[in-house]
Amino acid sequence: MLKRLASELRNFPGVTRKNPIGPLVEKFADHPENVIASFGEDAAVIEVGDEGLVFAADGIWDKLMRADPFWAGYCSVLVNTHDIAAMGGTPLAMVSICSTSNEGICNRLVEGINTGMDKLNVPMVGGHTNPDCEYNAIDVAIMGTIDLDHVIYSTTANPGDDIVVGIDLEGRVHPSFQYNYDTTTMKDKEILLKQLGSMEKLAQQNLVTAGKDISNPGMVGTAGMMIETCNQGAEIDINSIPKPKNIDMIDWIKMYPGMGFVVTTPPEKTEKAIEVFEKSNLTSKKIGKVRDHRKLIIKDRDKKETIFNFEKDKITGISCRKPKKQHR
Amino acid sequence: MLKRLASELRNFPGVTRKNPIGPLVEKFADHPENVIASFGEDAAVIEVGDEGLVFAADGIWDKLMRADPFWAGYCSVLVNTHDIAAMGGTPLAMVSICSTSNEGICNRLVEGINTGMDKLNVPMVGGHTNPDCEYNAIDVAIMGTIDLDHVIYSTTANPGDDIVVGIDLEGRVHPSFQYNYDTTTMKDKEILLKQLGSMEKLAQQNLVTAGKDISNPGMVGTAGMMIETCNQGAEIDINSIPKPKNIDMIDWIKMYPGMGFVVTTPPEKTEKAIEVFEKSNLTSKKIGKVRDHRKLIIKDRDKKETIFNFEKDKITGISCRKPKKQHR
Known part of the structure; x- marks a missing residue:
């Protein structure tokens, strides 16, 4: 057993699908002083004036998108709010990139996102659409606030x-x-x-x-x-x-x-x-x-x-x- | 002529590929009081304490990704920094979602992103990888600061x-x-x-x-x-x-x-x-x-x-x- x-x-x-992250991350250059923490964290922590900000993004596994667009949309909100909550932060707003040329899929995706937004109390404030795409995908980014003394x-x-x-x-x-x-x-x-x-x-x-x-x-x-x-x-x-x-x-x-x-x-x-x-x-x-x-x-x-x-x-x-x- | x-x-x-945006946007609920502006803008404007924040996302057209992954990666930084600059804001940090199972494409994509980051002076502080994906895509989100009196x-x-x-x-x-x-x-x-x-x-x-x-x-x-x-x-x-x-x-x-x-x-x-x-x-x-x-x-x-x-x-x-x- x-x-x-x-x-x-x-x-x-x-x-195993997490394996390629390390080499990818090493290729990105060092960060300015106001970036307190970044790779390896659920969200990057950034200091702006007296405010602490957290910033993260999650793409939904394409397997899940193929299985159920509503659930993929819903999960895109769920996993992003988790990234902010896990740091001890409070979600502020999300942006999304919806890629699909199929109106039915798009509608179910957006319904899932909407349901997630309502349940988890985070607004979607912008983003981008790829309406003429050969694939179906939903990617979401989120920002939030955090008390820098308690991360x-x-x-x-x-x-x-x-x-x-x-x-x-x-x-x-x-x-x-x-x-x-x-x-x-x-x-x-x-x-x-x-x-x-x-x-x-x-x-x-x-x-x-x-x-x-x-x-x-x-x-x-x-x-x-x-x-x-x-x-x-x-x-x-x-x-x-x-x-x-x-x-x-x-x-x-x-x-x-x-x-x-x-x-x-x-x-x-x-x-x-x-x-x-x-x-x-x-x-x-x-x-x-x-x-x-x-x-x-x-x-x-x-x-x-x-x-x-x-x-x-x-x-x-x-x-x-x-x-x-x-x-x- | x-x-x-x-x-x-x-x-x-x-x-014409901008056509589906309107109906999509209408489906997202209204926003809380601290979201000053959102859809129709290059970036959403959010008030946090005394700070003004701008938040945007851009996906790269899959045509461009198929044509040249380096250029797609580079453009993902270029278009995002433009979204913040266009509002009168200052870029702070980006997060990215890289979707590809092809290591060669991934490397060229990341090289393009890196070149863009160097040229335009914005760090990439996190994100997500989809390394077992049936498609190739790069989506980037960006946040920045802005003087709320001059947006x-x-x-x-x-x-x-x-x-x-x-x-x-x-x-x-x-x-x-x-x-x-x-x-x-x-x-x-x-x-x-x-x-x-x-x-x-x-x-x-x-x-x-x-x-x-x-x-x-x-x-x-x-x-x-x-x-x-x-x-x-x-x-x-x-x-x-x-x-x-x-x-x-x-x-x-x-x-x-x-x-x-x-x-x-x-x-x-x-x-x-x-x-x-x-x-x-x-x-x-x-x-x-x-x-x-x-x-x-x-x-x-x-x-x-x-x-x-x-x-x-x-x-x-x-x-x-x-x-x-x-x-x-």
Whole structure:
């Protein structure tokens, strides 16, 4: 079981498709002083006057677009708001690039975007259309505000920290896409905003050292990406992974959940962090520890299996770039 | 000649591909109070604390991407910085979504982006990669800062205003794409930044009532888009259109120039506006007048031809939305 889990994750496209990011990022030049953090983070952090801004973009996997344009449009809003929320920020506005020559697809795409906007309370303020395109695609960018004294970075976990997840388990495998566990379309706006706001609360109370939203690589894959960019390793106990009862672990481990975050906490703050997640309508558990051995290991009681050895393997391959300022 | 020009423009894909924008935009809900202006503008204008922000996105036409990935990458930076400059703003940072499974294409794309970043002085701070995609695409979003007391909107031209262009005529038809007149790749950064900065100067000196960067619809097509969203009409004198000597008017009128803006000015300020453009290394001319008849007309001495009657025709079909605040 453990061997199979490790192998499934190692070869899961949701994880392996992150491989080309590192080399791409290295090609972009260094940044001016006002860019506090950028690659390796869910959103770039920029200082403008007295304001802190966060800026991110996400393209929707073309598999998902082919499967269900409404869901692709909806997800384009969901993943972008998550990028801002994961940093402890507040979404401000989005812009979109809609590429399709098919009016039916376009309408369903826009309906999905509209539904997402309503649920997650972020306006779409502009963008671009490619109405004569040979492909169908939706790309969205988002900006938000952030308190620069309380940012949750992805690159700042310390060895010895606990790894904690906060995740919504009440949902369904999305009928259009087997790797998506939808927990948001059936819930009220108030609950969703409370869940999204959990990270800002953790930031304001200085409870976490690092954090990220759980994206296509799934819960363990996302923890792996974070640990890799932190230049650390991790041990994750598969028996402590929160999971919906009716889904197999092999499937669950590869799923993109509608609402979920992974954070690292100093052990003395773990209980408080879990409390913040639970009060925000999320299920929260400690699932492992940050280690200094540069390996992503899963364990089942006394058995252990290495998924990645970052001395030679990579997920994104982004080398660790610590934020230029850290106020905490 | 005049009839042919009108017909070429009316049916030019650079213009007609803007048609689906209006219905798309109408589907997006209304915006919160801090969004000062959005659809119909080159960039959305947002108020955050004491700061003014501008936010835009541009996808690159797939025709151009197929023709030359380096040039597509370069243009993704060029058009985005233009969107911010056209409002009178200053670019701050970009994010990109690179979609391609072809490493060669990806490398040329990123080289193009990098060259653009160097030339135009804007960092790329994040984004997303789709490395397992069935298509090749580059989408970029940009944010910038702006002085909210001196914004150049697209929707605020008045009947009786002069229509003035500022454009760089020193360049070449791009070898990869017949509709692109490249004036930037062969010039130094200092000249390009001076040219881009012309709009901020016009804004600070309160010389213009409206303005836009010249994009895929070409000089007259862009003036038409602006006039349409202003709920006005225009008469443009084709004999006053600045044009490189070695290019036919029929071709020129459909070209996307590397660096160009169209603005409207109260007649008593026209001379000063032209001076600002000329001092910024651009050729500047008055090319027409804003009218209240809702038609886009071109004229050649005493002959006139209507390209669009906005009572029944459309370019974008975006209904006029005046900015919520206008400080000038």
